[in-house]
Amino acid sequence: MSEYDIIVIGSGPGGYIAAIRARQLGFKTAIVEKEENLGGICLNWGCIPTKSLLGKSEIYRLIKESEKSGIKAKEVSFDIKLIVKYSRDAVGKLSGGVAYLMKKNDIKVYKGFGKLVGNNTIKVVGDKGEQEISSKHIILATGVRARNLPGIEVDGDLVWNAQHAMTPDKLPKSLLIIGSGAIGIEFASFYSTFGVDVTIIEKQETILPLEDEDISNLAQEIFTKQGIKIYTNNSVKAFIKNKDSIKVQLSSGESKEFDRVIVAVGVQANTENIGLENTKIKLNSSGFIETNEWYETNEPSVYAIGDVAGPPCLAHKASHEAVICVERIAGKNVHALKKECIPNCTYSHPQIASIGFTEKQAIKNGHDIKIGRFYSNFNGKSIVLDETEGLVKTVIDKKTGELLGAHMIGAEVTELISNFVLVKQLEGTNFDIKSTIFPHPTISEMIHESVLAADGESLNS
Incomplete structure (x- = not known):
């Protein structure tokens, strides 16, 4: 039986990052993945391919709308099969990149379905039959799958x-x-x-x-x-x-x-048939694995990170949890994840991004708040890009100036939200944002103006 310091079940953005950080810290590490390609749902059937598809639709939209700004393109068309192929090719490159990282970091990859059998042991069932591997620590990163609706069977056809x-x-x-x-x-x-x-x-x-x-x-x-x-x-x-x-x-x-x-x-956790019945691990009322702030389950030396450990089900949250979990195992002085600092992004047209409390949540949590709003049609860069439908809204504590939440819709807001993420992570205030010089002309100036607007000081609306 092969023995390891850390074994990770699942190679998504939580699993493979946990494995890499474990090796960086000197742990003998293995990862178990039931699918042929590494990277999990996010890379293979989620974040990456959808953004590729949306990126191509954005190009098509811009070409179709370009004539009103003086750019004429005749007989614009698209080939959906080639668009899909491009997205799948991008997935293949990135999945291969994860495989390269496993090899580079000397992480053993077991292809097969991993199941806990007790005593820090995992049974892996794959093409090569069954084998058992053991580890001092086991990290579950098995993710989630799409939830179905009763009476509506997903058949892949209609x-x-x-x-x-x-x-x-x-x-x-x-x-x-x-x-x-x-x-x-x-x-x-x-x-x-x-x-x-x-x-x-x-x-x-x-x-x-x-x-x-x-x-x-x-x-x-x-x-x-x-x-x-x-x-x-x-x-x-x-x-x-x-x-x-x-x-x-x-x-x-x-x-x-x-x-x-x-x-x-929505989604449901992948907890079936992974051997939880052989452990003391508990599920919450929504079917996710219960953990403490260090991702420890009720079973000694078994941890759960990422989507399987509960919402928000986001790749960047899973990766961050992976690092916290492994560093805690290594005895490092780590800080627990602050869920209010996790950004959400939707890559539609226009894009949508947010962090922290909504206005209603801030009031419900007892904050005396002030609200700042700044619309895209007052922003110079948005106007020249013809992206004038948008809003940046900030929720600020009146007493302390704390940024409680930020909510955005418009061009490139999935990139801009990181400005607010840094402010929250550094426990910044409205004064910090108001005192910051934002370059002109940029869409990011809307961040500045929104916070100014909360005090009735907006300079461009």
Whole structure:
């Protein structure tokens, strides 16, 4: 039996980063992965391929809209198969990069399904049969998968999950997306840009229900103007598959027919068949593995990081947890992750990004707040780029000046949000942002103006 200091089950952005950090700290390390390609869902079927698809749709949109600014392009067209191929090729390069990092860092990779069998031992079942490996410490990074809806079977033909939606052979004429979180909104943006008639159904009062209400409302207004049909406070009451279409009856009473349906209603943890019954590990009411702030489970020397340990289910959160977990094992002086410092990003057009409390959450948590808003149509760079539909909203504590939250919609806000991330991580205040010199002309000036606006000091609106 092979013995290690640390074994990681799962090679996603939590798992492979945990393995690399472990080797950097001198631990004999192995990683177990059931899929052929390393990198997990994020790299192979999530963050990376979707951003590739959205990037190509953005190019197409810019070309189509260029004539009004004096750039004329004739007979603009696209090939969806080549667009999909480009995204899969990008995935292949990055997955190969993870494999290279494993080899470079002398991390043993076991291809197969890993299962806890007790006594710090893992049984790996793969193409080469079964083998057992043991370790002083085991880190579970098994991730999540798409959640299904009762009565709506994902078949890969008429009804898709995210994986099917990333690899279409051809585009449908009409598409229903059930769920308006980041995944649903990104697919709506992608397909709508290429001319598909897109409808979104959301059971909550607003789309993007985790975002600040001002951002959600503005996003809905913009998406509606783009031609996306949105039905909030609604759900699927009846679902009938025909030969080449699906007839859907909404809870509001309306009946509609679509060529394809994407189910994007969240995720569930991959905890089945990994041997939890052989341990003291507990799941919470939502089915995620319970841990403390150092990712220790109830089973001694077994840890859980990333999506399987609970939301927010984000790659950057998983990677950060991986480093904290391994450094804690190594006895280093580490700080626990602050969830209020985790940014959220949606890569639609326009982009959406946020960090910290929404306005309602800040009030609910007892803060006396002031709000700053600055709209893109007052920003010089946004105007020259013809990206004038956007907003930066800041939530600030009146007494201390603490930045409680920041919420953005507009061009490149998934890049701009890092400014606010740094402010929160460094426990900065509105004074720090107001005293910062932002370069002109940039979209980032909206950050400055939004904070100034909270005190009625905006200079450009």
